[in-house]
Amino acid sequence: MYKLNSHIDTDGREYRKNFVHYSSILLHYRQVMQQVMQGGPEKAIDKHRARNKLLPRERIDLLIDPGTPFLELSTLAAYEQYNNAFPSAGIVTGIGVIHGRETVIVANDATVKGGTYVKETIRKHIRAQEIAMQNNLPCVYMVDSGGVFLPNQAEVFPDRNDFGRIFFNQARLSAKGCPQISIVMGSSTAGGAYIPAMSDECIIVKNQGTIFIGGPPLVKAATGEVVTPEELGGAEVHTTKSGVADHFAENDQHAISICRSTFETLQPLEKQTLVIKEPEEPLYDPRELPGIIEADPKKQCNPYEIIARLTDGSRFHEFKARYATTLVTGFAHIMGYPVGIIANNGVLFAESSLKGTHFIELCNFRKIPLLFLQDITGFMVGKTYETSGLARDGSKLVHAVANTTVPKITIITKGSYGAGNYAMAGRAFDPNFLFMWPGARISVMGGEQAANVLAQVKIDQLTATGKPVNMEEIEKMKNEIREKYEKEGSPFYSSSRLWDDGIIEPSQTRQVVALAIATTLNKRFEEPRSGIYRM
Ligand code: COA
Numbered sequence: 001m002y003k004l005n006s007h008i009d010t011d012g013r014e015y016r017k018n019f020v021h022y023s024s025i026l027l028h029y030r031q032v033m034q035q036v037m038q039g040g041p042e043k044a045i046d047k048h049r050a051r052n053k054l055l056p057r058e059r060i061d062l063l064i065d066p067g068t069p070f071l072e073l074s075t076l077a078a079y080e081q082y083n084n085a086f087p088s089a090g091i092v093t094g095i096g097v098i099h100g101r102e103t104v105i106v107a108n109d110a111t112v113k114g115g116t117y118v119k120e121t122i123r124k125h126i127r128a129q130e131i132a133m134q135n136n137l138p139c140v141y142m143v144d145s146g147g148v149f150l151p152n153q154a155e156v157f158p159d160r161n162d163f164g165r166i167f168f169n170q171a172r173l174s175a176k177g178c179p180q181i182s183i184v185m186g187s188s189t190a191g192g193a194y195i196p197a198m199s200d201e202c203i204i205v206k207n208q209g210t211i212f213i214g215g216p217p218l219v220k221a222a223t224g225e226v227v228t229p230e231e232l233g234g235a236e237v238h239t240t241k242s243g244v245a246d247h248f249a250e251n252d253q254h255a256i257s258i259c260r261s262t263f264e265t266l267q268p269l270e271k272q273t274l275v276i277k278e279p280e281e282p283l284y285d286p287r288e289l290p291g292i293i294e295a296d297p298k299k300q301c302n303p304y305e306i307i308a309r310l311t312d313g314s315r316f317h318e319f320k321a322r323y324a325t326t327l328v329t330g331f332a333h334i335m336g337y338p339v340g341i342i343a344n345n346g347v348l349f350a351e352s353s354l355k356g357t358h359f360i361e362l363c364n365f366r367k368i369p370l371l372f373l374q375d376i377t378g379f380m381v382g383k384t385y386e387t388s389g390l391a392r393d394g395s396k397l398v399h400a401v402a403n404t405t406v407p408k409i410t411i412i413t414k415g416s417y418g419a420g421n422y423a424m425a426g427r428a429f430d431p432n433f434l435f436m437w438p439g440a441r442i443s444v445m446g447g448e449q450a451a452n453v454l455a456q457v458k459i460d461q462l463t464a465t466g467k468p469v470n471m472e473e474i475e476k477m478k479n480e481i482r483e484k485y486e487k488e489g490s491p492f493y494s495s496s497r498l499w500d501d502g503i504i505e506p507s508q509t510r511q512v513v514a515l516a517i518a519t520t521l522n523k524r525f526e527e528p529r530s531g532i533y534r535m
Contacts (some may be wrong), residue, residue: 001315001332004308006284008292015291022290022439029438029503032492036075036087040111048111053185053208054252056092056107059142062256063105064096070105071095071515073128074502076495078120086112089120093128095519098140099263102519104132107142110186115145117192119155122163123498129169134432135407136269136523138179139170140259141195143209144186163191170198181262183255184209184235184245193233197244201262203255204235204245211244272367272521279336282510283314289506293414293439297446301375301414303328303343310334310510316341319359324351329359331368335514340366340406343373347380348420350393356423357533360400364528369517370408372431376420377446396533397423402430405528407520409513410434412491412500416442427499433516435504436491442499447485451478 008015039045039055048055054062064070077089090112096105106128108115117125132139148156148163156162174180182188182196184204188211196202196211204211212233219225219232231237238245249255286309293301308314311332318330326346332339340363342356363370379385379394401408401423410424410431421442425431436442444450455474462469487493491503504512 001317004304004314004316006305006308008305010288018293018295019291021295022293025439033075036079039087039109044111056109059252060096060105060107064098068097074124074495074498076492076503077124077498079492079496081496086118089124090115091121091124093124098260101263102137102522104128104137104139108145110144113149116149117156117163118149118152120498122156126161126165127498132173132178135519136178141182143182143184143188143195145192146187147190147192167194167198174200179266181259183259184211185252185255189215202245203247203249203258204238205249205251205255206235209235211238269522270524272524274338277333277336280312282309282311284308286507286510300346303345303373306373307341320355324355327352327356329355334510337514337517338368339371340368341371344376347377348423349380350390353393353397357396357400360404364405367406367525369406369520370404371513372410372425374410374412374416374424375414376424377415378418378420392534399531399533401425403530405526407432409516411509412436412440412442414440417445432520434500435502435512436500437506438491438503440491441489442494443485443489447482450485451481454481
């Protein structure tokens with residue numbers, strides 16, 4: 001493979017300007033992450049600790065193999081919603097390695113409103129299970145939750161992908177051979193009782209874990225019976241009388257060690273094999289990426305400069321380098337794993353779609369995971385392009401992306417707009433993982449374009465009905481649209497609503513992609529197949 005040559009002058013004015021601009025974005029991102037990862041209010045944390053309980057991230061730390069990383073997902077779920085009363089939506093999810101096995105871990109944070117579930121908590125829990133399903137992974141649920149956040153029941157209870165979906169998924173995952181293991185480390189009440197009850201194996205902590213369909217207040221109200229939580233559904237009851245739980249643990253640490261021991265009973269999977277090379281650092285430092293990302297939202301980042309800072313040895317075997325140059329395609333290795341990279345270098349034309357489709361077919365047949373580097377304003381518009389069949393050729397790429405038989409990982413590096421989002425493996429196209437860089441933007445189109453489109457529609461309407469056009473009113477309307485798009489296009493807004501799997505720093509991208517690819521290898525890739533391409 002050829003080595004890419006960077007043309008960036010890291011002492012140059014342009015680089016310095018971009019670097020300073022992105023550094024302020026990174027600073028804000030780090031501050032927000034730090035604040036959110038503290039969990040619930042101090043009072044609730046003190047109460048939790050006084051009960052001799054570990055915090056969710058501490059529990060996860062003990063659960064995973066020592067010295068291995070935890071790929072935390074959607075840390076900023078529910079950020080800037082609910083007056084920020086639900087940091088991380090009250091649940092920590094991610095991929096960790098337990099006895100060598102990549103595992104989905106879901107841990108309630110009882111310091112956040114008793115670990116209760118709002119809409120984003122459920123979306124996050126279900127997304128974690130989707131990842132388990134898509135990549136054939138076991139799940140560990142570290143249960144410590146008061147169930148549904150009762151004031152918001154209408155948003156969390158009745159619909160297809162609401163609370164009940166968690167239990168449905170557990171049954172389906174179990175049937176598929178993805179072990180479901182619960183550690184009950186606190187409350188597990190009402191519907192939530194089904195999380196341990198639906199698990200293949202269940203551990204419960206003495207004087208701490210409880211499982212019941214109706215808690216003591218409900219029992220008293222319903223039947224008049226007065227009963228303590230421990231008598232109703234504590235560890236003693238469930239491991240000696242009811243049989244709802246299988247293992248009795250003295251404390252959090254003991255429960256976690258029992259869970260790890262359970263993993264020693266799992267038999268190895270038939271994994272997808274890849275030719276994995278010795279990992280190698282890129283020739284150009286990934287920490288330079290903030291200076292590569294153009295501060296000007298209208299300017300495209302040079303994808304070669306990004307690729308040179310992501311791939312092992314900055315090597316890249318480019319495919320069709322001279323053809324349809326607004327889409328860059330080629331093979332590389334990241335931390336030793338082979339990848340097929342598809343990166344934007346301008347708007348998408350019919351030829352770029354054909355090139356992308358051809359490249360995806362290559363990766364499907366060679367069984368190489370795909371990495372999409374999204375920075376796209378959309379497809380080229382205009383009469384020339386429409387009449388020569390842009391939609392026909394664009395649909396080929398969309399088809400190919402939807403039907404890839406190899407895993408796909410999407411990183412939104414800068415802009416993600418319109419149909420370009422779909423063609424570059426946006427969320428609707430089921431990438432195995434999708435992450436955003438903190439300076440990225442995502443919306444149906446740019447705020448300025450949306451403001452202009454709506455202003456034009458309004459002017460046409462008024463003119464057609466013979467009414468006067470008040471340019472002041474039009475300008476006011478445009479400003480409102482710009483402001484709305486500015487707010488809603490932010491990656492923080494996106495991550496808060498689970499439109500992605502999290503925001504990552506550009507310099508962490510190599511590690512994240514490698515963990516993501518390692519995770520996808522727990523399932524053999526399917527044989528290539530495609531739908532009918534419109535010719
Ligand atoms: N819905 C809404 N809020 C809830 C809640 C629920 N199901 N369960 C707890 N909370 C809130 C509390 O009001 C409190 O809020 P605040 O901090 O604003 O005062 C916070 O969560 C912590 O609750 P608290 O009871 O002080 O904490 P705890 O650690 O002593 O007990 C629980 C936690 C979950 C065991 C206990 O609150 C409980 O039993 N909740 C009811 C559970 C239930 O019946 N759920 C059925 C829903 S399916």
